[in-house]
Structure formats: structure tokens, C-alpha cells
Amino acid sequence: MNNDKLFREGQDLLQKVRERKPIVHHITNYVTVNDCANIVLALGGSPIMADEICEVEQIxxxxxxxxxxxxxxxSRTFESMCAAAPHAKEKGIPIVIDAVGAGATFFRTDSVHQLISIASPSVIKGNLSEILSVAGSTSHTAGVDVSQKDDPDNISKIADIAHALARKVGCIVAVTGKTDIICDSTHVVTVENGTSRLSQITGTGCMSTSMVATLCGVSTSYLTATATAIAVMAIAGETAESAKGLGTFHSHLIDAVSVFESHMLRKRGRLYVREY
Amino acid sequence: MNNDKLFREGQDLLQKVRERKPIVHHITNYVTVNDCANIVLALGGSPIMADEICEVEQIxxxxxxxxxxxxxxxSRTFESMCAAAPHAKEKGIPIVIDAVGAGATFFRTDSVHQLISIASPSVIKGNLSEILSVAGSTSHTAGVDVSQKDDPDNISKIADIAHALARKVGCIVAVTGKTDIICDSTHVVTVENGTSRLSQITGTGCMSTSMVATLCGVSTSYLTATATAIAVMAIAGETAESAKGLGTFHSHLIDAVSVFESHMLRKRGRLYVREY
Amino acid sequence: MNNDKLFREGQDLLQKVRERKPIVHHITNYVTVNDCANIVLALGGSPIMADEICEVEQIxxxxxxxxxxxxxxxSRTFESMCAAAPHAKEKGIPIVIDAVGAGATFFRTDSVHQLISIASPSVIKGNLSEILSVAGSTSHTAGVDVSQKDDPDNISKIADIAHALARKVGCIVAVTGKTDIICDSTHVVTVENGTSRLSQITGTGCMSTSMVATLCGVSTSYLTATATAIAVMAIAGETAESAKGLGTFHSHLIDAVSVFESHMLRKRGRLYVREY
Incomplete structure (x- = not known):
């Protein structure tokens, strides 16, 4: 994998989504669920939200x-996740876990660990403290300074943790932040696009996850799918940046994804891949 | 009923909603619930969302x-629907069922059939595959080509199915699609307005349903109420069409409903009624 | 407390929120939860939505x-509130109750009374009929004319009820309406800002409550925090007023809060405090 191949594959995935309209099943939170459905549609996929345990396998x-x-x-939706995950694994479709709030409570941390063990996910995504919690490291033991997470030296340490987790679980690990870091067992991709406004509205992380799953739904190039989805959200943020306030920014962000053309990935994306 | 009467009655219903502000109780999904509340308000009604079984009768x-x-x-919200429906029936207020995803899982298909049997709904609404599932036909047995659903010959077959279901249940049946089809036991109304963008954001079907209920809340002309609500959404979609992307389209769609004047129904509506 | 002090303190609170980014835990409804999260972010705070009973104490x-x-x-989320409230009380953080729909059903009325008794809230907020229900008075016994609630004579009666409730519970009581009334045991503040459009979209009441909690999170001046939050929402509504419809109004409202500068409180706020 090199930068050129990443852009070529990513561009291809974006086109495939519009052709194949992959169906993306969500068991997700009620705060940002509307945004998640809309961003999957904006990218060209087809969202389904369903969390009743007696129907998740059929979905x-x-x-x-x-x-x-x-x-x-x-506890109810956790049970539904535990029913859906092994079925998805058996069927061979990608599972993407967004570890929202892992580390904040025992319930979330334990649940994520159980889900990873049951689901063998294709992608685990979170911010730095969430991924540290999933990896079982703390910022202290890892030598990471959470408050200075965008320092280059720190980024290298974060990549080490993400890479170790990716090898251990056998999946893609994405750590979002000012610089986004995406690892598989042999590569690390950094995404340098974005704007601080993306953290000033709710749902941008959840929407990125939904886009990751949408792109994973049309290919087994999960590293490319994950990096591309995260880059599309970050570039869309830059496009929407000029909005006069955060409400309009929200609308313009979805606008930007809905009119995103695949060639813009290479033109505007600041993605950098290296071997590990 | 003829076209002129449909427009006159529809226009009248739109004015009555703004005068009487009907209260519309929703037991609905958490994906589009905010849009449903806002569209009822935009039309001039008053939405209440409540799904706790111990209070649904009082609502x-x-x-x-x-x-x-x-x-x-x-399973929890299904129980609440089963408690609310007979009470609404007893009280004599209209019940509108949106059969989202019927046919996709046994749980949804069975639940809709049970609700219809308990509620004696005034309106059943869904897309083609949902209504086929409710009607107990498949596209194969019905001779309908789901992939070619907007072919005139197909539309006639769909109308037959909707009409048969309307007679059997004794209610209005609405089948949404590029051409929307609304039947009672003796009429079929087609609505030719709309834009493909309405299917590229989540919630437009749910919002139509909420508007159907709002209009049914001020009249017993349920055929007119249903056709008018669906036409308002479709015309609003045309108004919002020029938005630069899907986020802005979403806002402009709600704008268009909120400033919709009743005379625009006749001016812009492409509704056609015929006896069956 | 006088007008000058109210503006000075309010302005100070608005600045403190941006500096300290208070974390605001919500156990709230699924209709407007996305708006609540976004408005807390727009004001400068940090929202968390979590309602699983086994984690609410840690949150x-x-x-x-x-x-x-x-x-x-x-019943599930009520139990979670009952677990979170005493823990918050013990920890000494402010609790803000929004009595949505109190009086409409026994379940809501009883639940609010129980929550007040368990939580010793810092603020209780509602519209007139909700606060009448919480206060245990009816509009009849209180001599209040609900249909004429903005009549000056009525406002004085409403203030009496709110003031009595504030003394009884030992908290701030906010009654929203065309004129908003905020009382502690010795003062009443009225807010004369706003636009009728604020009642034509869902969530403006819930968003005000979330902003009240955000401001209460950086100070113990709960009277000022509550009056300021309600005034910011009302002024933002005036700013957004010119939107062409209700969808755009919604976006512009969040825009207005996100670019609200603290000095605008004094410049545009029509807040009036008097001793009781």
C-alpha cells in the first residue's frame, strides 16, 4: 500500500457505494441516529436502524x-448487539464498533470488550481516551499526553498503541483527533484534514463510523474504506467551515458529503500511508 | 368524489389544521421522531410523543x-401501541399505521397484522413492498414488478392490491413511490408530484404519515386527508429541490411545509382521482 | 440583585462556560435530544446523554x-433518574428538572413530584400548565387564566405561584411563555424577549433547559444562570426570526447561540429583576 494506491482504491470505493447502495444495519444511540441515517444516504448507501432482539438476525x-x-x-440494546454480532460474523459482513464513551464507565468499557470478543470486528473506532480504554492502556502507562494529543511525538505513540491493538484483535483501529490515525497490522494512515468545528456539533464521530461501515460494505479493503470515510468527513468539514454558525454548519456538512465527488478525495485529501 | 372536490376539500382541511391545531399522538421510531414533531408543527398541528404504556391511554x-x-x-413499544390503539378506536379518533419495514422481518410483519386487527386503522401507509407484505401478497403472486414500479401497467396492478386491502380492512391504503397511490373502497387517487431527493434523506415517509394523521385529526374525509398530506410533502420536495445538497434540502423541505398556503394545493398539485 | 448585577453576572457566566466547558449529563427524551446536545455545544459546554441505570452514577x-x-x-428511564438524582445531590452538582407534560398524565405528574422529592433540584422549569401541576394548583384555584397568560395581571398571579413553589422547594422556578418568569425565594425576573416562532418548532423548551443546566454548571448563581439561559434562547430566536421557514429557523437558532457574544445579553436582553 502507498499513497497513490490508497487514493485510487478510496475513489473506487466511493463510486461503488453509489452503484451498489449497500445496506448498513445500525444498532446505535438515539442522540445522533438521524444524522447517521442521513449521512449513509448522502454517501449513497441505505441505512436500517433496528434493535429489537427478535429481529436483528433477520436484518x-x-x-x-x-x-x-x-x-x-x-442492557436491552447490548443484548441485541450480542445477538446481531455473531450472526454478522457468520454471514461474513463487516462489523464496525464505535466505542463511544469507553473508559468513562465500567458498563461501557466492559461492553466494548465483550463485543470485540464476540464480534471479531473489522473496525474499532474511537477518540484517544476511548481507544486507550479498549487497548487496556492508560495514557500514563502508554506515555501518551492526552492533553497534547496532536504533538508529533504523541502521534507516533498513539499510532504504536493503535497498531498493537490492530494486531491483537486482527482488525482496523481508527483513532480520531485533530490528526486521525488509522492502522492495520502493517500500515498506519494519517488524515490531516478537518476543522475544529467538527467537534462543536454532536454526531460527527458517529457519522464517520456510519460512513466507514458503508464503505466497508462494498469491499474487503477495510483500511482504505476506514481512511477514506474519515477523510470524506474531514474534507466535508472544511467545505462547510464558512457557515455562519453551528446550525448551518451541520446542514452544510451533510450537503458536502452528498455532493462529494470521488476525485475530490485525491485533490483535497491529506492522507499519508506508511508501512509499519 | 372528483378532482375539483378533492382540491376543495383538501384546501379546506389545510386551513382547518391551522385553526384547530389538532393534537397528534405518536408512538414512533427514534430515527425520525424529531422531523415528525417538526412537520406536524409546520403544518399547524400539535405533536405529542409518548410511549410509556401506563400513560398512553391518557395521552x-x-x-x-x-x-x-x-x-x-x-416489544415494549409494541405493547404500548396495543394499549393505545383500542382506546383510540373507542374514542373514535383516527389511527394511522406506517408499516415501516413490514415484510423485512417476521416481527414487523406480524406486528403490523396484529395492530391492524386491534386498531381498525383509518389509514395504512407504506411503500410497495411494505403494502404487499401487509396485503399478504408478494410481488410474484401479485404480478407486480417491484423494480419497475412506476410503469403505468404496474401502477394499475398496485392500485388493485391497495384497493383490495382497503376494502378488506375498511380503511384508506396509501402506497408511496414515484407515483403515490391512495385508495378507499371506491376511489383511487394518484399523486404525481415529488422529486427523487425525497428518498435521499431519512424521514420523508414518516413525516408524510404524521401529516396524514394531522389532517385526519380535523375531518372524517380520510381519503382527502391522506392524499392531501402526501401531495403537500411531494410539492414541498419540489420547492426544496434547488437546495445545494441534502442537508439544506432537509431544512428547505420543512420551510416549504411551514409556508405552504392552502391554495397551492390546487395550483401545483398533480392529483388525479377516479372511481373504482 | 438588580438589573445591572443580573447582566454583569450573566455575562460572566457565558464567558465561564466557554472557558470551563462544563459537562452536562442528560437523562432526556428522544425527540429533542440531538438539539439539546447541539445547543450545549453551541453555548460552549459538553453534553453527555446516558440513561442506563448501571452507569448513571459514574456519569x-x-x-x-x-x-x-x-x-x-x-419506567426504565424514570428508575435511572431516581438513581442519578441522589448521587448528583450528594456530589453537590445542580439538578435541573424540565417538567414536560406534567399535568397531562398521572404518570408524568407523579414522576415529577417524586423526582423533586428525591433530587432537591436547583431549578424546575416548565410552561404554565406544567408548573401549575407541579405546584399542585390548578389555573382555577390560582385565579390564573391559562388562555390569557400574557395579561399583566395574570403575569403577577403566575409569579405568585412560581414564587410560592420556589420557597417551598428551595429552588429556582422558571415558567416559560411569551413573558418568561423566573423566581427564587426573594426575586422575580421577567424576560420579555422572544418570537412566536420559538413555539413553532419542537425542542426550544428542552434546549433552554439544557442551557440552564450548562450555565448552572459553572456557578451557584442559579437565578442568574436560569434567567440568562432563557434570555439567550429568546434573543437567538429574535436573531433567527427572519428565516424564510421553520426548517431554516431551526438552523439559524443554533447558529445564533453558537455566535452569541456575552455583551449581547445586556445590549439586547429585556430582563427585569425585582425583589419579592
Whole structure:
């Protein structure tokens, strides 16, 4: 994998989504669920939100990818995730876990660990403290300074942790931040696009996850799919940046994804891949 | 009923909603619930969302219409629907069922059939595959080509199915699509307005259902109420069409409903009624 | 407390929110939860939505304020509120109750009374009929004319009821309406800003409550925090007023809060404080 191949593959995935309209099953939180559905549609996919345990297997049967987002997890939806995940694994569709709030409570941390063990996810995504929690390291033991997470030296340490987790679980690990870091067992991709406004509205992380699953739904190039989805959100943020306030920014962000043309990935994307 | 009467009655209903502000009780999904509340307000009604079984009867007591939307149905909310429906029936307020995802899982298909049997709904609404599932036909047995659903010959077959279901249940049946088809036991109305963008954001079907219930809340002309609500959404979609992307389209769609003047129904509506 | 002090303190609170980014834990309804999260972010705070009973105490531990909003309360989320509230009280963080729909059903009325008794809230907020229900008075016994609630004579009667409730519970009581009335045991503040459009979209009441909690999270001047939050929403509504429809109004409202500068409180706020 090199930069050129990453752009070529990513561009190809974006086109495939519009042709194939992959169905993306979400068991997700009620805060940002509307945004998640709309961003999947804006990218060209087809979202289904369903969390009743007695139907999740049948929904998995018609889906191309499964999102497990623990943003407002409760014991009922956790059970539904635990039913959907092995079925998705058996069927061979990608599972994307968004570890929202992992580390903040025992319930979330334990749930994510159980889901990873049951689901063998294709992608685990979170911000730095969430991924540290999933990896079982703390910022202290890892030598990472959470408050200075965009320092180059720090980025290298974060990549080490993400890479170790990716090898251990056998999946893609994405750590979002000012610089986004995406690892598989042999590569690290950094995404330098974005704007601080993306962290000033709710749902941009969840929407990125939904786009990751949408792209994973049309290919097994999960590293490319994950990096591309995260880059599209970051570039869309730059496009929407000029909005006069955060409400309009929200609308313009979805606008930008809905009119995103695949060649813009190479033109505007600041993605850098290196071997590990 | 003829075209002129349909427009006159529809226009009248739109004015009555703004005067009487009907209260529309929703037991609905968490994906599009915010849009549903906003569209009822935009039309001039007053939405209430309440799904706790111990209070749904009291909410029905103060409401003018009840929406049962199974978009993210679970066993708890299904029980609440089963408690609310007979109470609404007893009170004599219209019940509108949106059969979201019927046919996709046994749980949804069975739940819709049970709700229809308990509720004696005034309106059943869905897309083609949902209504086929409710009607107990498949596209194969019905001779309908789901992939060519807007072919005139197909539309006639779809109308036959909708009409048969309308007679059997004794209610209005609405089948949404590029051409929307609305039947009672003796008429079929087609609505030719709309834009493909309406299917590229989530919630337009649910919002139409909420508007159907709002209009049913001020009249017993349920055929007119249903056709008018669906036409308003389709015309609003045409108004919002020029938005630069799907986020802005979403806002402009709600704008268009909020400033919709009743005379625009006749001016812009492409509704056609015929006896069956 | 006088007008000058109110503006000075309010302005100070608005600046503090941007510096300290208080974490605001919400157990709230699924209709407006996305708006609540976005408005807290727009004001400069940090929202967390979590309602699983086994984690709410740990979420309270990292939070600066707790919102209990009963908009779509059910027995499960009520239990979670009952677990979170005493923990928040013990920890000493402010609890803000939004009594959505109190008086409409026994379930809501009883739940609010229980929550007040368990939580010793810092602020109780509602519209006139909700606060009458909480206060245990009816519009009849109180001599209040609900249909004429903006009549000056009525406003004085409403203030009496709010003031009596504030003394009884030992908290701030906010009654929203065309004129908003905010009382502690010795003062009444009226807010004369706003636009009728604020009642034509869903969520403006819930968003005000979330902003009240955000401001309470950086100070113990709860009277000022509550009056300021309500005034910011009302002024933002005036700013957004010119939007061409309700969808755009919604976006512009969040825009206006996100670019609200603290000095605008004094410049545009029509707040009037008097001793009781």
C-alpha cells in the first residue's frame, strides 16, 4: 500500500457505494441516529436502524455491514448487539464498533470488550481516551499526553498503541483527533484534514463510523474504506467551515458529503500511508 | 368524489389544521421522531410523543389522532401501541399505521397484522413492498414488478392490491413511490408530484404519515386527508429541490411545509382521482 | 440583585462556560435530544446523554450538572433518574428538572413530584400548565387564566405561584411563555424577549433547559444562570426570526447561540429583576 494506491482504491470505493447502495444495519444511540441515517444516504448507501432482539438476525441477513455504536447503550440494546454480532460474523459482513464513551464507565468499557470478543470486528473506532480504554492502556502507562494529543511525538505513540491493538484483535483501529490515525497490522494512515468545528456539533464521530461501515460494505479493503470515510468527513468539514454558525454548519456538512465527488478525495485529501 | 372536490376539500382541511391545531399522538421510531414533531408543527398541528404504556391511554384522551409507526419497534413499544390503539378506536379518533419495514422481518410483519386487527386503522401507509407484505401478497403472486414500479401497467396492478386491502380492512391504503397511490373502497387517487431527493434523506415517509394523521385529526374525509398530506410533502420536495445538497434540502423541505398556503394545493398539485 | 448585577453576572457566566466547558449529563427524551446536545455545544459546554441505570452514577461523577427531562419518560428511564438524582445531590452538582407534560398524565405528574422529592433540584422549569401541576394548583384555584397568560395581571398571579413553589422547594422556578418568569425565594425576573416562532418548532423548551443546566454548571448563581439561559434562547430566536421557514429557523437558532457574544445579553436582553 502507498499513497497513490490508497487514493485510487478510496475513489473506487466511493463510486461503488453509489452503484451498489449497500445496506448498513445500525444498532446505535438515539442522540445522533438521524444524522447517521442521513449521512449513509448522502454517501449513497441505505441505512436500517433496528434493535429489537427478535429481529436483528433477520436484518443482518439483508445487510452489507453492521454498526455497533454504544453511545446510549443500555442492557436491552447490548443484548441485541450480542445477538446481531455473531450472526454478522457468520454471514461474513463487516462489523464496525464505535466505542463511544469507553473508559468513562465500567458498563461501557466492559461492553466494548465483550463485543470485540464476540464480534471479531473489522473496525474499532474511537477518540484517544476511548481507544486507550479498549487497548487496556492508560495514557500514563502508554506515555501518551492526552492533553497534547496532536504533538508529533504523541502521534507516533498513539499510532504504536493503535497498531498493537490492530494486531491483537486482527482488525482496523481508527483513532480520531485533530490528526486521525488509522492502522492495520502493517500500515498506519494519517488524515490531516478537518476543522475544529467538527467537534462543536454532536454526531460527527458517529457519522464517520456510519460512513466507514458503508464503505466497508462494498469491499474487503477495510483500511482504505476506514481512511477514506474519515477523510470524506474531514474534507466535508472544511467545505462547510464558512457557515455562519453551528446550525448551518451541520446542514452544510451533510450537503458536502452528498455532493462529494470521488476525485475530490485525491485533490483535497491529506492522507499519508506508511508501512509499519 | 372528483378532482375539483378533492382540491376543495383538501384546501379546506389545510386551513382547518391551522385553526384547530389538532393534537397528534405518536408512538414512533427514534430515527425520525424529531422531523415528525417538526412537520406536524409546520403544518399547524400539535405533536405529542409518548410511549410509556401506563400513560398512553391518557395521552389518547387529549389527542385528535394517533400515529403508530413501527420504524424502530420493540416489544415494549409494541405493547404500548396495543394499549393505545383500542382506546383510540373507542374514542373514535383516527389511527394511522406506517408499516415501516413490514415484510423485512417476521416481527414487523406480524406486528403490523396484529395492530391492524386491534386498531381498525383509518389509514395504512407504506411503500410497495411494505403494502404487499401487509396485503399478504408478494410481488410474484401479485404480478407486480417491484423494480419497475412506476410503469403505468404496474401502477394499475398496485392500485388493485391497495384497493383490495382497503376494502378488506375498511380503511384508506396509501402506497408511496414515484407515483403515490391512495385508495378507499371506491376511489383511487394518484399523486404525481415529488422529486427523487425525497428518498435521499431519512424521514420523508414518516413525516408524510404524521401529516396524514394531522389532517385526519380535523375531518372524517380520510381519503382527502391522506392524499392531501402526501401531495403537500411531494410539492414541498419540489420547492426544496434547488437546495445545494441534502442537508439544506432537509431544512428547505420543512420551510416549504411551514409556508405552504392552502391554495397551492390546487395550483401545483398533480392529483388525479377516479372511481373504482 | 438588580438589573445591572443580573447582566454583569450573566455575562460572566457565558464567558465561564466557554472557558470551563462544563459537562452536562442528560437523562432526556428522544425527540429533542440531538438539539439539546447541539445547543450545549453551541453555548460552549459538553453534553453527555446516558440513561442506563448501571452507569448513571459514574456519569454523574464526571459531570458538572444533571438534566432530568421527562419528555418521553418511561419506567426504565424514570428508575435511572431516581438513581442519578441522589448521587448528583450528594456530589453537590445542580439538578435541573424540565417538567414536560406534567399535568397531562398521572404518570408524568407523579414522576415529577417524586423526582423533586428525591433530587432537591436547583431549578424546575416548565410552561404554565406544567408548573401549575407541579405546584399542585390548578389555573382555577390560582385565579390564573391559562388562555390569557400574557395579561399583566395574570403575569403577577403566575409569579405568585412560581414564587410560592420556589420557597417551598428551595429552588429556582422558571415558567416559560411569551413573558418568561423566573423566581427564587426573594426575586422575580421577567424576560420579555422572544418570537412566536420559538413555539413553532419542537425542542426550544428542552434546549433552554439544557442551557440552564450548562450555565448552572459553572456557578451557584442559579437565578442568574436560569434567567440568562432563557434570555439567550429568546434573543437567538429574535436573531433567527427572519428565516424564510421553520426548517431554516431551526438552523439559524443554533447558529445564533453558537455566535452569541456575552455583551449581547445586556445590549439586547429585556430582563427585569425585582425583589419579592
Amino acid at each position: 443482518v441477513d439483508i445487510s452489507d455491514a453492521l454498526v455497533l455504536n454504544i453511545g446510549t447503550l443500555n | 389518547v384522551d387529549i389527542s385528535d389522532a394517533l400515529v403508530l409507526n413501527i420504524g424502530t419497534l420493540n | 454523574v461523577d464526571i459531570s458538572d450538572a444533571l438534566v432530568l427531562n421527562i419528555g418521553t419518560l418511561n
